[in-house]
Amino acid sequence: MTVDEVDSSSEWSREQDKAFKNALATHPEDDSDRWEKIAADVPGKTIEEIKQHYELLVEDINQIESGCVPLPSYNSSSEGSTSHASDEGAGKKGSGPGHYSGESNHGTKASRSDQERRKGIAWTEDEHRQIINSKQLERLEGWLKTASSLEPGTEQSMTGKDLEIEGYTVGGLSIGGHETCVIFPTLKVAFDIGRCPPRAVSQNFLLITHAHMDHIGGLPMYVATRGLYRMKPPTIIVPISVKEDVEKLFEIHRKMDQSELKHNLIGLDIGEEFYLRKDLKVKAFRTYHVIPSQGYILYSEKQKLKPEYVGLSGNEIKNLKSSGVEITYTLTEPEIAFTGDTMSDFIVDENNTDVLRARILVLECTFVNNSITVEHARDYGHTHLSEIISYAESLQNRAILLIHFSARYTVEEIQHAVSALPPSLSGRTFALTEGF
Numbered sequence: 269m270t271v272d273e274v275d276s277s278s279e280w281s282r283e284q285d286k287a288f289k290n291a292l293a294t295h296p297e298d299d300s301d302r303w304e305k306i307a308a309d310v311p312g313k314t315i316e317e318i319k320q321h322y323e324l325l326v327e328d329i330n331q332i333e334s335g336c337v338p339l340p341s342y343n344s345s346s347e348g349s350t351s352h353a354s355d356e357g358a359g360k361k362g363s364g365p366g367h368y369s370g371e372s373n374h375g376t377k378a379s380r381s382d383q384e385r386r387k388g389i390a391w392t393e394d395e396h397r398q399i400i401n402s403k404q405l406e407r408l409e410g411w412l413k414t415a416s417s418l419e420p421g422t423e424q425s426m427t428g429k430d431l432e433i434e435g436y437t438v439g440g441l442s443i444g445g446h447e448t449c450v451i452f453p454t455l456k457v458a459f460d461i462g463r464c465p466p467r468a469v470s471q472n473f474l475l476i477t478h479a480h481m482d483h484i485g486g487l488p489m490y491v492a493t494r495g496l497y498r499m500k501p502p503t504i505i506v507p508i509s510v511k512e513d514v515e516k517l518f519e520i521h522r523k524m525d526q527s528e529l530k531h532n533l534i535g536l537d538i539g540e541e542f543y544l545r546k547d548l549k550v551k552a553f554r555t556y557h558v559i560p561s562q563g564y565i566l567y568s569e570k571q572k573l574k575p576e577y578v579g580l581s582g583n584e585i586k587n588l589k590s591s592g593v594e595i596t597y598t599l600t601e602p603e604i605a606f607t608g609d610t611m612s613d614f615i616v617d618e619n620n621t622d623v624l625r626a627r628i629l630v631l632e633c634t635f636v637n638n639s640i641t642v643e644h645a646r647d648y649g650h651t652h653l654s655e656i657i658s659y660a661e662s663l664q665n666r667a668i669l670l671i672h673f674s675a676r677y678t679v680e681e682i683q684h685a686v687s688a689l690p691p692s693l694s695g696r697t698f699a700l701t702e703g704f
Contacts, residue, residue: 280313280321283311284310284311284312284313287309287310287311288306288309288310288313288318288321290309291305291306291309291310292306292322294309295309303315303318303319306318429702431669431698431700433628433667433669433698434627434628434666434667436452436454436455436604436628437452437453437454438450438451438452438628438630438669438700439451439453439467439702440458440462440465440467440468440700440702441462441465441700441702441703442462442671442672442673442700442703443482443672443673443675443703443704444482444634444650444672444673444674444675445482445674445675446462446482446675446703447462447463447465447482447485447703448460448462448482448483448608448671448672449461449462449463449464449465449468449486450606450630450669450671450700451467451468451471452566452604453467453470453471455473455544455548455566455604456470456471456472456473457471457472457473457474457475457544457566458471458473458474458475459475459477459564459606459608459630460475460476460477460483460484460608461474461476461483461484461485461486461487461490462482462483462485462486463485463486463489464485464486464487464489464490464493465486468486468490469490469493469494469497469499470499471502472500472502472503473502473503473504473505473544473550474487474490474502474503474504474505475505475550475564475606476504476505476506476507476510477507477555477561477562477563477564477606477607477608477609478507478510478557478559478560478561478562478608478609479507479510479513479559479560480559480609483608483609487504487514487517488517488518488521488529490502491504491518491529491530491531492521492525492527492529495527495528495529495530501530501531501532502531502532503531503532503534503544504531504532504533504534505534505535505536505542505550505552505564506533506534506535506536507535507536507537507552507560507561507562508535508536508537508540509560510535510560511533511535514533515533518531518533536550536552536562537552538552538553538554538562539551539552539553539619540552544566546569547568547569547570548566548567548568548569549566549567549569550564550565550566550567551564551565551567551622552564553565553605553614553617553619553620553622553623554614554617554619554620555607555608555609555610555614556610556611556613556614556649557608557609557610557611557649558648558649559649561608561609561610562608563605563606563607563608563610563614563623564605564606565602565604565605565606565622565623565626566602566603566604566605566626567600567601567602567603567622568600568601568603569598569599569600570598570599570601571596571597571598571599572596572597572598572599573585573595573596574594574595574596574597577595601627602622602623602625602626602627603626603627603628604626604627604628604630605622605623605624605626605628605629605630605665606630607623607629607630607631607632608632609632609634609649609650609672610632610649610650610651611645611646611649611650611651612651612652612655612656612659615659615662615663616659616662624662624663624664624665625664625665626665627665627666627667628665628666628667628668628669629663629665629667629668629669630669630671631651631656631668631669631670631671632650632651632670632671632672633651633652633653633656633670633671633672633673634648634650634651634652634672634673634674635650635651635652635653635674636652636653636673636674636677636681636682636685636686637653637681637685639676640652640674642654642655650672653670653685656668656670656693657689657690657693660690660692660693661692663693665696666696667696667697667698668693668696668697668698669697669698669699669700670686670697670698670699670700671699671700673699673701673704675704677704678704679701679704682699682701682704683699683701686698686699
């Protein structure tokens with residue numbers, strides 16, 4: 269979309285903008301004719317103009333979701349020259365409320381033409397807060413991911429720092445002893461919460477592996493921030509052994525903060541499962557850390573036509589189905605396994621076979637060279653890269669993402685260690701070094 273294309277469209281009235289926002293919430297992303305319905309709800313706007321207006325909104329949401337700018341500054345009046353920061357934090361000052369100006373995602377100042385294409389009826393602060401609610405944020409991010417998958421050369425993530433592994437976008441950060449929060453945004457899932465990085469707030473599901481502060485410390489902030497932006501209560505899964513303590517923690521924060529802190533807390537024991545949605549479930553598996561801990565496997569579930577019915581015509585399939593014949597079976601596949609902090613003993617646990625064959629294994633690797641011994645790593649409940657190398661043949665995963673490197677290392681040292689991996693691991697092993 270070019271600047272000229274945007275400029276050629278008419279300006280938006282306040283009534284049209286309000287109708288547009290209402291239509292976004294009314295017509296879900298999976299509507300086959302969603303854009304036609306939205307255009308029908310917005311008087312005087314074509315489908316193309318609707319999509320262009322939507323793209324501008326996506327840019328703002330991405331800024332907020334990636335943590336670049338919490339909220340924009342708002343003028344005290346539509347023409348006033350004084351601006352004030354929002355209650356939640358100061359945003360970048362702009363030429364007017366409702367859209368960001370100043371530095372762009374690429375670090376350059378917005379041009380006059382870029383500012384011109386954003387002209388229209390400005391949102392008030394309340395309206396901007398409303399647009400960051402759960403339904404609209406989820407649909408915007410889902411639409412953006414779909415658009416990226418259809419256009420060649422748009423694999424780059426929203427932040428420019430994410431990894432693309434086996435069809436999944438992976439973000440977040442993980443620094444041993446400091447903070448771990450690994451995010452799969454297309455699934456709306458975060459593993460551990462660290463100090464609650466801004467991007468984690470938009471994830472609907474949070475899976476906590478253990479109660480060390482660098483993995484769970486930001487939990488109250490995560491729930492409180494979602495409540496602040498009127499997002500739906502998140503589902504939080506914790507080891508059953510700490511569920512009662514987590515409930516007490518929230519009670520204390522409710523008392524201090526005088527807020528509801530709504531959430532859905534689930535305690536899972538080793539081997540137990542929970543459906544995040546009808547086609548995605550999570551199962552807890554045993555890990556070996558110095559305090560009670562567990563990892564998680566995400567399974568996809570798909571309905572597949574039984575082999576004996578493959579090749580039949582559509583009418584034949586329809587007739588079988590209408591007569592009560594079960595024509596499909598459920599295919600369950602381990603997609604993502606996340607270990608959290610653990611010794612390498614989980615690899616030889618006979619109950620963890622699905623962990624070792626998941627499409628992606630997210631595996632802690634606190635120590636990467638001989639400056640720290642394997643014995644030292646085990647004393648503190650962690651895994652050394654040399655152990656991963658020795659178990660390489662057992663790891664059947666298509667991809668392995670190493671996380672939780674010790675802060676003693678530089679990015680160069682981590683990259684050097686990964687680049688020196690043997691053929692059994694090279695080419696399928698990645699390192700999450702954001703934050704180093």
